[in-house]
Amino acid sequence: MKNFPGSPNIPAAAWTRPIGQGWDKPYTVRYASNLDDGPWHGMPLGGFGAGCIGRSHRGDFNLWHIDGGEHWFQSMPACQFSVFEQSAQGTRAYALVKEADERGLCPPFVAPLPENPGTYHALYPRSWFAYDGGLQANLVCEQFSPIWAHNYQEPSYPVAVFVWTAHNPTDAPITLSLMLSWENMTGWFTNTLKSPDVKVRDDGSPVYEYQPRIGESEGNFNQWRIEGDAAGCVLGRRLEAPPAEGDGQWAIALLRSDIADQTSQTEVFYHTRWNPTGDGGDLWATFSKDGSLPNVCDETPAIAGERIAAAIALRVTLAPGETREMPMALAWDFPVTEFAEGVTYLRRYTDFFGATGQNAWAIARTALAQYRTWQAQIQQWQQPILDRGDLPDWFKMALFNELYALTDGATLWSAATERDPVGQFAVVECLDYRWYESLDVRLYGSFALLMLFPELDKAVLRAFARAIPAADPTLRKIGYYATQGTESPLVPRKLAGATPHDLGAPNEHPWEKTNYTSYQDCNLWKDLGADFVLQVYRDFVLTGSTDTQFLEDCWPAVVSTLAYLKTFDLDHDGIPENSGAPDQTFDDWRLQGISAYCGGLWIAALEGAIALAKSRGQHSNPNAPPPTDSPETRWQEWLTQSRAIFHPTLWNGQYYRLDSGSGSDVVMADQLCGQFYARLLGLPDVVPEDCARSALKTVYEACFLQFHGGQFGAANGLRPDGSPANPKDTHPLEVWTGINFGLAAFLWQMGLPDEALRLAEAVVCQIYSNGLQFRTPEAITAVGTFRASHYLRAMAIWGIYGVMTDFATLRSP
Template structure:
C-alpha cells in the first residue's frame, strides 16, 4: 500500500472536490441580471480589506478583488504553478497545474494537468478557510501537496490585514529511486489594471429595481510595467512594478512580488520578462526539458499594447522515501482605494491628504489598513515577502490553535465545522474595505458588501445575522461598524430619488432614521449612507431595532465592559427609537407596518402589527432599557435624562408586550401580521425572541409559545415544504413562509418561497437554544449540502429555490452560521474564553 504522507495535514472536515471535476447540474442564477460566474470558485487569498485573489478547484487563479468593492472573475493563464518531474532513466512529465487550458490561443506550447474523470483520479482540492490544499495524485510518481493560506487570525488586527498568499509545497518520493522535481510559479504583471477606467460611472436601475453602476477595469493595460529580479540573502524573487511620476500612489498603482528561498539543497532559476499572450515557449521549453529557466534578467518597461510576466522555478532531487518543503510567497501592495468623485471634505479614517474642499472631479481615496504597518508609497511588496518568509510558520500555528477546540468538538457535526470556517471567506472576498487607522478611528473603518449584486456596505438588516462572525472573531471591527451607524443616524440627506419598487420619489436619508447601509464603492462609504434605492428604507420598521440590538450584542459578547461604546451610541439609540415610534399610528405602543415591503423581506408586504417587526421592536426596547441601566449604574450621580428615557421605554414595553401576544398568537404560531389576514407560517417570525435569549434579556413571549412556534415552523416550513417542493431529493432547507400544510400561499411569490441561507442558520441557532438539537442540525446541514454540492461554494447566495436556482451570491447573511456555534454549549465556552 502506498504511503500517504499528507492526510494528517488536511483537517478531516475540510470541503473536498476532485481536481477539475465539473458539476452535473450546478445551481444557476434566478434572475438574468444577477451575477453568475459559474461553479469554479475556490477559497480566496489575501487579508481583510487588502484585496483578494481566488483560486479554483481546477487550479487556476480566476477571481480578482484587488480594487476595493469591485468584482472581476477572469482567468489569467500565466498566473500559474507548474511541475516538472524526471526519473533516473530520463523520462519526464511536465504540466501547468490548471486543468483548464486557455481558450484564447495563448500559452499553446504548455501542457495542462489532466482533470479527474471517470477513468482517472488526478487529485483533490480541499478547503477550510483560511487554508486550502491541492493534493496531486495519479499523474506524477511523486506525491505533491500545495497548501495555501493567508494570515487570517481572530483578534489580530495587524497580520489579518496583510495582502499575502503563502504557498507551501510538500513533495514526497514514495518510489525506490531518486526523482528530480522542479516547481515553477509564473505571474503576469497586472500593476495598473485594477481601477475604473470610467471616471464618472453612470448609475442605472436594474430590472430588479436596485441601482448598479458601470465598472470597466484597465484590464490588459500594462504600458510602463517592468519586472526586476531580486536576491536578498536567502530570499529570491521577482518584483513587478510600474514607472510612475506620482508621489502619492493612485488607485491601481503599486507592486506585485513572487518569491521563494534559495539554499544549497535546491537550484533556483528565473526569467523576468516574457510575453503571456504568446505561446509561452520562452519559459516552457527549458522548464519542460530539465526543470530550468534561462536566468534572464530584463527590466525593459512594457511598450504600449505589450504585456509581460515573470517566472521562478525551484529544482531539487528527492531520494527514495524523502520529503521536502518548498515555500512560495505572493505579495501585492496597492495601498489606495478610491471611490466616487465628490466635493465633500472629510476626516474619516485613513483618507488621503486633503487641502480643504476637494475640487470637482477629484476622487475620495483611502489608504488600506495594512499600510499602517508597511507604509503608503506602494513600494513595499518585498518587505511583505521578507515578513511572510520569517513568520509564516507562526501564523499557521496561530490558525491551528484557533481552530483546534472547534475541530475537536464532538458535539458539532463535521459538515457544520466545515461551513463554519469556509463561510468566513466573505470577510476577505466581499468587496471588503478596511482603512488605515486615525486618532478618531484607531482600528480604521471597516465594511463588507451586502453582496456583489447589491453592492453597498454592511446592510444593517442583513448583518443582524451576518454580523455574528465579526462580533466573535474581530470585535473591534464590529465596534467600528456600529460606531459608523451611530454617526450616520443623526445625519440627513435630502437628495431626491426614485424608488425602484414602486417608482415613488423619496429623499435619500431622513435625519434620525437608521440608514440601511453605509454607502457604496462608487460614492463615499461612511459619509454617504443609504445607497440602496429599491425601497425607501426611511420607512423600514426593522432597521432602528436592528441597530439597538447589534449595539447591545457587541457590548454583551465582549464582556459587558465597554461603557464608553454604549455612551457613544446612546444619542443615536434615543433618536432612532423615537423616530421609529412615529410609525405607531394608533398609539398602541407598536409601530405598524404600512402594507408595503418595509423590512428586510423587501418583496413581502406586511400590514399592521407584524410578528417579525413587532417582535424586534419589543426586543430593541428590552435592549435599550438594559443599555440605559448600564449607563445609569456607571454614573456617580443619577441622570434625570437617563432615568426618564428608561421610564418612557418601559412604558412603551409594558403597553406593547401583551398587545403583541393578544393580537398575533393563534395557538400554534404568531400570525404574519394583524391586518392582511394571511395564514402563512413565517420562519423568522420570532427573531426578536431569539435575540432576547441571545442577549440574556427578558423574554417577549411566553416560553411555551416559543416552543410551539418553532415546532410549527419546523413542520410547515421545513418538513412539509420539502415534501411538497422537493419530494425526491435531499432537503432544501426552511422556506421563509408557507401555509401550515407546507404549500405556497401564492405560488408566484418571491421571498416567501425562497430558502435564505442566513435565516436558516439563524433559525437553527434559535432551535438549538430551545433544545431542538436534531431539528437545528437537520436544517443547517440541509443548507450546507445545498451550497457545497451544487457549485455555490465560496459564493454563498442569499436565496436558494426548489427549482435549483439562486439569487444574490457572495452574500453577507450566511455568516450567521457563527450564531449556531455560539449558542452551542462548547461554542459559548469558546466565545467566553476569547473575550
C-alpha cells in the first residue's frame, strides 16, 4: 500500500494478498461429501452468535451465517461497494469486486476493477482493502466488528463498520463517491425444513438438509432514514407478531459529514427500491455519470416473485493533498434463533438492543457513533502482541486470524438468564461435523476462548457439567460400521454419568440434547471424562483459583464422570483400557489395552481432580482431613495403581508405545498430551522428564522432519523411521492443524522454542499459502487435500502463546 498523510496503520503482521489474486492449485477437499466452497474466503464480519458475513479478498460478500448454526455460501451481486471518481484525468466508476465469473459476482452493468487494483490485508477482527491501481485517489477501506478480549457486550453485536479513507495525491481536485448497495434479504435465513431428516453420509457422519428461503422477498420493503449526522436505509418487513427466526431488519448507514470537521460538506444520495435481478440501470445510470443516485424514496413492499434492494452513496470533493475519512455501517437484527421446531433462543445482543427485531438502525447508529472508540479498543488489545520483537510476523498473523472461528463457526451466544449471566455459548466442531463444542477437540481448541473470553469458556464447561448426569436411551446405529461394510449394533445415545462428546446440533436443542455425533459410540470413549476434568481444573486454576462457584457447579460432574470412566478398567489395574475400537479423538484409529494417549490423560485428570478437591477443602474447612470414603481418597488409590503400571508397560526406552495390546511400533505425535496438560497446570509429571524429552524428540524427528521433509507439519502417527505402518491409513497419515499447534506448545513448554516455531510455521504456511485461510481444516495431507474445514481445534495456536507468556492475557482484563 502506498502510504499517504492520514493513511490507516495496517500492521505488518497482517495476512496480505493482491486483491482478486487466485491460486494455481488450491487445496481441495479429500472426500467429495465434505464441504469445499473454494478458496475465496476472507475475514468474517459480525459478532459472536449474532450471525456473520464473509467478504473475500476479491471484494464480494459471499458467506452468510445469519441463521444460527447454518451455512450458506454464495456471492450476492447486489451486495457490494462501488466507487466513482472524477479527476483531471476524466471519470471512471467501478464495482469494488475484482472480476465477474460464472456465478455472477458483478451484474453486466457494473464495471469490475482493473488489473492490479491493490492489496487485501487481514488481522482479525480487522481487514483492509487498499486500492492504489485504477484510481487517481488513494483509497483504503478498513472493515471490522467490535471484538476485543475480556468484553462480553460489543463482541455480540451484529454489525460491521467500513471506514473509508481517501487521499488526493494530485495537484487538482478529485471528486469521489462511494456507494453501498444491499439486497433486502429479510426472511431468507431460516430453514424451510422444520424437521429435516438426518442421514448418514459416506464418511459415517450424520447430516441434515438446510433449505433457506433464498429469494423469497414478498412483503419486504425499504425505508430512507436521517437522524442527526446519520443517513441510510432500513430493509425489513412488517411484523404482525413477535419475531420468529428470519424476521428482522438490515440497515446500511453513513455519516453525512466528517465528524472530525463539522464544517465539511458532503452530499448524500439514496435509492430505496431498485431491482437487484434486472439490468441495474436504475442505479448505475446516474452513479457512473456523476456519482449520484436518483434519491428514490419508495416503501412499496415486494410482491410475490419480486426482489428489492437499496443503496446509499456519499460524494465528496478532495482538495489537492486532502485526506478524508468516511465511515459506513452495515447492521442486521434477527433476534431469534430456532433449532428444532419450537425450540428458540434470543441472541446475546438482544440484552443490549431489545428483541423486537426492529433495531437494525439503532445498531448501525451506535456503530457510527462509537467506531473510533472500538478501533482504539481493538488496537489496545492487539498492540502488545504486535509490538513483540521476539515473535515472527507469521505467528502474530495466524494468532489473530485463527480467531475467525469464534465469529463464523456457526456460533451461538444466547441472551443472559439468571442461571447463565453471560448467556450460553457454543462453536461447532466444524461445518462438516456440525455439532457444538466437541469436548475432545476443545481440549486444545478452547485455549483461545479461555485466554480471551474466560467466562464464555466456563459457560461451555457448565453446560457439559449439567449434561453428564443426564441419560438419553434413544437407540441408534453407529456410522463407523457403515464405513467398514458391517452392520451396526443399536446403542443408546447417552448414558448417565458418561461425558458427552458434544453439546448437540442446530437441528435439535443445543446445550440440552447432547451427543449428536453418531460416527462412534461416544459412551465408550476413554478420553472424554479426562478431557472434561482437565478443562475444569484448567479454567479454575488459570483464572486465579478463586471462582469457587464455577468449581461447585462442576464438582458433581467431575466425581461422576471419573467413576464412570473407571468402569472401563476391566482388569482393575487402575487404568481404563481402550477396547480395540476407535474410542477416542482419533476416531478412525484402533487402540487396544492401555494407551499412551488415554492413559496419560487419565493420570493427569486424577491429579487435577485431587487438586480440585483440595481447593474445595481450602475454601470450606482447610483443617479437616478427607473422609475415608471421599472421592479424592478413591482417586488417590487409582492414581497410585495407574502410575505403577503406565510407564513400565508403555516405555520402550525411546518413546511411549501406542498401546499395550496392538504390538504397533508407531510413534504417536500426541502420545504425551496428558504430560503437557499436567505440566501446564502445575500438576505432578505424568512421566519422568527425561523420558518426556526423549519421546518428544522422537515425535519431532519421525512425525515431522521425516514426513516429507517437514514441509507439511507432523503426521499423527508414523514408524520411527518416518514410514507409515499402513500406507492406506487415514488419521495416522494426516497432519491435524490443532494437534500440531498443541505439539508446538509442548515443545515450547519443554524448552525447545526453535523447534516449536518451525513446526507451527510449517502448518501456518500450508494454511495461508494454499487457499485455506479463514476456513482452516482439521486435516491436511501430503497430496494437497484437506478434510473438515472451519475447524475448532486450530485455535490451539493460542495455547502456544499461552505457554510463551504464562497465560498473561488471563491476568489482563
